[in-house]
Amino acid sequence: xxxxxxNSEALNIQxxxxxxxxxxYTNYSPAYLQWYRQDPGxxxxxxxxxxxxxxxxxxxxxxxTFDTTLKQSLFHITASQPADSATYLCALDGVGSGxxxxxxxxxxxxxxxxx
Amino acid sequence: xxxxxxxxxxxxxEMGQEVTLRCKPISGHNSLFWxxxxxxxxxxxxxxxxxxxxxxxxxxxxxxxxxxxxxxSFSTLKIQPSEPRDSAVYFCATSERSExxxxxxxxxxxx
Numbered sequence: 248x249x250x251x252x253x254n255s256e257a258l259n260i261q262x263x264x265x266x267x268x269x270x271x272y273t274n275y276s277p278a279y280l281q282w283y284r285q286d287p288g289x290x291x292x293x294x295x296x297x298x299x300x301x302x303x304x305x306x307x308x309x310x311x312t313f314d315t316t317l318k319q320s321l322f323h324i325t326a327s328q329p330a331d332s333a334t335y336l337c338a339l340d341g342v343g344s345g346x347x348x349x350x351x352x353x354x355x356x357x358x359x360x361x362x
Numbered sequence: 363x364x365x366x367x368x369x370x371x372x373x374x375x376e377m378g379q380e381v382t383l384r385c386k387p388i389s390g391h392n393s394l395f396w397x398x399x400x401x402x403x404x405x406x407x408x409x410x411x412x413x414x415x416x417x418x419x420x421x422x423x424x425x426x427x428x429x430x431x432x433x434x435s436f437s438t439l440k441i442q443p444s445e446p447r448d449s450a451v452y453f454c455a456t457s458e459r460s461e462x463x464x465x466x467x468x469x470x471x472x473x
Binding site for chain 1: 395397405410453459
């Protein structure tokens with residue numbers, strides 16, 4: 248069955264540094280991968296989508312890479328700020344999702360940026 | 363648009379009672395998803411609809427859970443009878459293409 252792994256331990260970094268979060272998956276070849284941000288008490292918020300034929304995607308201070316050989320995505324936040332502190336979830340399109348957009352989510356990694 | 367609307371935001375009930383969670387999707391979004399989130403299991407997909415039709419309910423844990431989408435503007439998730447292990451945050455999300463838009467969630471506590 249599909250399996251998605253994200254670092255379960257919280258990531259603590261200093262303000263201004265680059266945060267790098269990892270998402271690994273097995274037993275599947277997704278057409279695309281998405282990253283979401285979730286703040287306490289709120290629903291996840293979509294950040295970026297990267298397709299299988301794309302190596303890298305950027306949006307402001309965010310960068311996502313997608314290595315289909317390693318079955319891994321890296322999510323980078325450059326010049327991190329305390330406001331970036333949140334839980335970040337990666338998600339893959341589910342088997343047989345077709346155009347319905349079914350997603351399978353990882354457990355998420357909590358990022359804490361210290362001033 | 364107000365985004366995805368869920369009600370109630372909090373629900374506390376006793377074991378054995380029926381619980382109904384409600385969701386109003388973003389207008390024009392043709393896919394609707396119900397998720398459950400717990401610390402132990404993370405965000406789990408329960409069921410999703412496409413154009414008001416249930417497509418995949420393989421994530422529904424038991425027959426105690428049921429979901430309906432009578433029209434494009436409304437969906438319900440019902441638990442009958444509820445059990446303490448159903449305590450979780452339940453999210454509704456909708457999409458037009460690939461990215462999903464989540465509601466604020468309903469925090470359910472079953473005593």
